[in-house]
Amino acid sequence: MRCNKAETWLLWSSDGRLDAKRRRELDEHLRTCPRCALMEKEYGALRSLLANEGPAEPLPHFLERLKSRFTAEKKSFVLLLWERWCLRAVPVFLGAVLAFGLAVFFLVPPAQDQMAQSGLLFLNGQNPLSETQSILEEGMGEARQMRLIFAAADEADYRGREMP
Amino acid sequence: MEDRKLIELAKDGSQDAFSELVLKYQAKVFSMVLNFTRDRETADDLSQEIFLKAYLALPRFRFGSEFGTWLYRISLNHVRDYLRKAGKRKTVSLEEIGELPTRDESAEMKEKEQVQESRKKLLHQLLEAIPVKYRIVLTLRDIQGLPYDEISRVLRISQGTVDSRLHRARKMLRKKLAPYLSGEGERYAL
Numbered sequence: 001m002r003c004n005k006a007e008t009w010l011l012w013s014s015d016g017r018l019d020a021k022r023r024r025e026l027d028e029h030l031r032t033c034p035r036c037a038l039m040e041k042e043y044g045a046l047r048s049l050l051a052n053e054g055p056a057e058p059l060p061h062f063l064e065r066l067k068s069r070f071t072a073e074k075k076s077f078v079l080l081l082w083e084r085w086c087l088r089a090v091p092v093f094l095g096a097v098l099a100f101g102l103a104v105f106f107l108v109p110p111a112q113d114q115m116a117q118s119g120l121l122f123l124n125g126q127n128p129l130s131e132t133q134s135i136l137e138e139g140m141g142e143a144r145q146m147r148l149i150f151a152a153a154d155e156a157d158y159r160g161r162e163m164p
Numbered sequence: 165m166e167d168r169k170l171i172e173l174a175k176d177g178s179q180d181a182f183s184e185l186v187l188k189y190q191a192k193v194f195s196m197v198l199n200f201t202r203d204r205e206t207a208d209d210l211s212q213e214i215f216l217k218a219y220l221a222l223p224r225f226r227f228g229s230e231f232g233t234w235l236y237r238i239s240l241n242h243v244r245d246y247l248r249k250a251g252k253r254k255t256v257s258l259e260e261i262g263e264l265p266t267r268d269e270s271a272e273m274k275e276k277e278q279v280q281e282s283r284k285k286l287l288h289q290l291l292e293a294i295p296v297k298y299r300i301v302l303t304l305r306d307i308q309g310l311p312y313d314e315i316s317r318v319l320r321i322s323q324g325t326v327d328s329r330l331h332r333a334r335k336m337l338r339k340k341l342a343p344y345l346s347g348e349g350e351r352y353a354l
Contacts, residue, residue, distance in 0.1 A: 007335070008331065011330075011331055011334055039338070041345070042338050042341060042342055042345055043334070043338055045341065045345055046334065046337055046338055046341055047306070049283060049286070049287050049341070050287065050302075050306040050307055052280065052283050052284065052287065053195075053199065053284070053287065053307045055191050055192070055195045056191070056194055056195045056198050056204075056207075057191055057194065058190055058191070058194040058207075058208050058211055059204060059205070059208040062186075062190055062194075062208070062211070062212070063183055063186055063187060063190070065212065066186060066212050066215055066216070067179070067183070069212055069216060070179075070216065070219065073216055073220075
């Protein structure tokens, strides 16, 4: 018999799972193999060590202390449920806000930009530079400079400017 | 009263029925937890948490297994969580065994008590040195005395796996114990 097999049988034997025939074979091996005989002794010591661990009783008033914890736990259980609900509600709220933002971005058509006065003139087939052009064509250089300055000042508030 | 009746009453809100279940199983749960924690106060605290968990989970218990098996499963999961957290804080080495009280240091202690205490400490140190999954099987079988089929149901593993884990656990423990048997065995009355 090989020693590995002997060890397995030793362990089965300690669980009462070794039949009589195998037990005899094992005993035979143990008589001739000092290594396995030592192993049997070691397993015996281990069993004795483990058997030393008898059932233990909890600390006194276990049930009374448990009952008082039940009462406290019931209160905290409600709080725990509320906390869990809040923890779930926060990501749900953020998700809803994000979904709403995306829906607004993609589904609602953008408002038309208000066109500049020059753009409107272009659309109406008129020349937006006609006023400036007439100034540039004037003969007197000094008067032309002054008119250009005033025209530029008016350009800042083009909405209020009179149509040419 | 039978477990089934007590559970049904407890499910209907009877605290007395659940108290009876606690009285029936408290020693088993406590002993098992103590095997992993080594500290009585910690084991007591964890046991209370286990019963609280069981109480809160009781409405979901459908009699798919025995109550004891179900409770053991809750206990082991709770202990696993504890060990995972505790493992990050503390590691125990076999060298610590050298710090056990000697005859000179504990002159006032009775010899027998001292030996018993030393053996317990030795066993716990040895158990802590093997991986948790092997320690659990070994504890359930060799300390708690659960049969193979119940261990298989508690851990939701096959009986073959229980057998192989137990085999490896015992081998590991024997190897770790061997030096104490040859050298310091007398100190632990081995």
